Amino acid sequence: MTAVDVAGKGAEQDFSSRLLASSQTLSYDPSTEIDWDAPVPPDQYGLNPEWSTLYGTPLWNELTEQQRITLTRHEVCSIMSTGIWFEMILQQMILRDQYVKNPANSEFQFALTEVADECRHSLMFARICQKLEVPAYFPSRFVIELARGLKSMASGEVAYGAGLVAEEVLDVMQRDWMRGENVLDIVRTSSKIHVVEESRHMKFAREEIKEHMRSIGRVKRHTSAAIISIAAYVIVNALVSPKVYTAVGIDPKRALAAVEANEHRKSLMRNASAGLVEFLDEAGLLTRTSTALYKRVHMI
Template structure:
């Protein structure tokens, strides 16, 4: 049993968790404006992410690419992931603000929610500056995802909001833990990943606690409906991480790259293995229903 799975009593456990997270934030937080080396020019001898996480790694196209092309692709893919992170962090902030609107400001959970929002604002600026330094254009999710996100951020509540937050954070967390330790990755990106991993670990703890809290007393129908909502949201989040334009900006044949990326079993396996703990948690909450599994499988999360 992990620290995130320790049983707790309602109310008191939530209070204690929020206070611990506030204390942790006070002891260990970063200012990306000063912690990240923004001044040193981009060294193109480095990757932007661990090459094993590239959507083309292990394909015949990857084998044909020069080392310079491979590095450029990973830089563009890292920038795309960062841009998707900004998009979802903006959704996250609005959902959390709505949830805590007019609640007790003396509650540690209320204060933690504002702390998390402040973290996300700094992370978004950090990701934006990082993507720009990687030489990437402003990658954005496709229009359908943007419009569905607009609806989701305005309507999602309870476990639907917090479990979707958890999915986005956990998928990115596993990738970045690899990238921050990889000496092939350009140093400033490793610093960005380290900052995000440290601070997001607290966010994930809170999201798990809130998901459990919101599900207490939830009826069969509500649980089934929100299980599907979370799965659909997860599909659009994960499928938006790598913008199709990364291949064009890396100087590749977009049609061929998309075709080989779609069939890349190595990348699918990486995604599935990275989400094993997350899927176990969702299953323990009764959120892995048969309709939900359809979308998790389409996103290669299970």
Template sequence: MTSVDTQHRAGEPPSGREEMARRLLDSSATLSYDPATEVDWETPLDVGCHGASPEWSTLYGTDYWAGLTEEQRRELTRQEAASVASTGIWFEMILQQMILRDFYAKDPTDPAFQWALTEIADECRHSIMFARGAEKLRAPAYRPRRFVVEAGRVFKAVAFGEAAYAAILVAEEVLDVMQRDWMRDERVVPFVRTINNIHVVEESRHMKFAREETRERLKGAGWVRRQFTALVVAIASYVIVGSMVNRDVYANAGLDAKRAIPAAKANEHHKAMMRSSCAGLMEFLGSAGLLTKPATWFYQRANLI
């Protein structure tokens, strides 16, 4: 996934990028899952379980949460988990289109080209898995606001190079940390834990490549380009994180949305969870020169730093 077009010539030693792509291909061949058979889709939903770790709920730690029954808390986390899954589908569709555009008409013998197609295949399976999971959680189709959907159309059409791959990395890393908690939590309904485990294992490969592509694309980039890239990635991150939990989850969980939405927005516990989950990501962006002052403002607004 690079504009450098480092096509491997016969007789030349493979580049570090090629070697990484080959390792990822080998890993994918060794450890990948088929959600259609790995996830228990047949067992009815256990309403005695949460959809996500309660500590990750947008209302956890608030006075409103304290007044909820256990049944209401479990239903809220199920709706929130379904919303996160739906947001994941939306962004995975953007991701797939950006990767396809990036590799259009490039050398198909390049291991990176083959890895790109492998990653797209993974994302297709993940999107179907998330869709079936949300349905089993008895949730409606949560979609980002119309403005966000249209902004996504523009972003996937114009984002290129490090801006595309750094934005991909942000979305994947934010999901990764919370899903690692959910997949280990016995309070979470078993099929959701399986979904999270599959996603964490397979996305770890995607994140490695996105980091490498971001570094590769930024080699030799000047100050203006880095400033622009940093701002684009920060804005994209702000939009993605702000779309993860749809405002309709509260009403669909049987709560008072007029009370729940302001409580969630002001929830310091949830903000702290988001910041701690993104510490490694922010360190990487800083090392890549993408944590500029304007970008930091958006990350602060998104509670990522």
């Protein structure tokens, strides 16, 4: 190991130590932070109306106020269900990446702290969906089986890159939800918890990606970029299940056509992805192939 490598490792450990200290001083327990016994107000949205997939379309204008409220509650629970699904994948990838690494290192300890955070987040999301009496929404069977390969084989920059995609997009959404005056308090509070704790996870993921990118060649870089963009394509498409529209009496095919033509939605996704795309470009993970996929889900 060269002097440069040693210095890099030392800086990485210092960075992980700071994240670890932050997690010890600023973390939340959803079981006490959220008032689980409070009644659910009938007139509040599940997420900011502007973040509904149909907002800004003629179809949205056709809905009654109660239909809009119901739709946004099913949409937020679909996003949370997708979050649970991907957080379980992420936990497995992190654990495999840290397998038999030195437990005395702050990097190892923060990685396990992140896994513990993700467990709490998943339970929090699960309880919210249960509280709102919304069914579990899952990706398609094809996507579920495809993800088995990702969680079993992805490592290094691919594992942390795929996780970063999900975390960054959801982070921008939730920063709006936590400030939404007409959004359910249970969603606002959970969003605040997730935003604060995921900010450390995103910083950790970015540093891990940078570390792994220092030593890879051109072919691996292009391959990794492609896999991360495929993961992004799948995750973004899976966020809101087509089944949510049935809950308010809308034909899913008609709804999906409206979503595909929704320029407001596309603009929100580009804005939500701007920071992520900039980082991927700086890290060397934005190639012609990956850019094409990001454009297909309106991240660019």
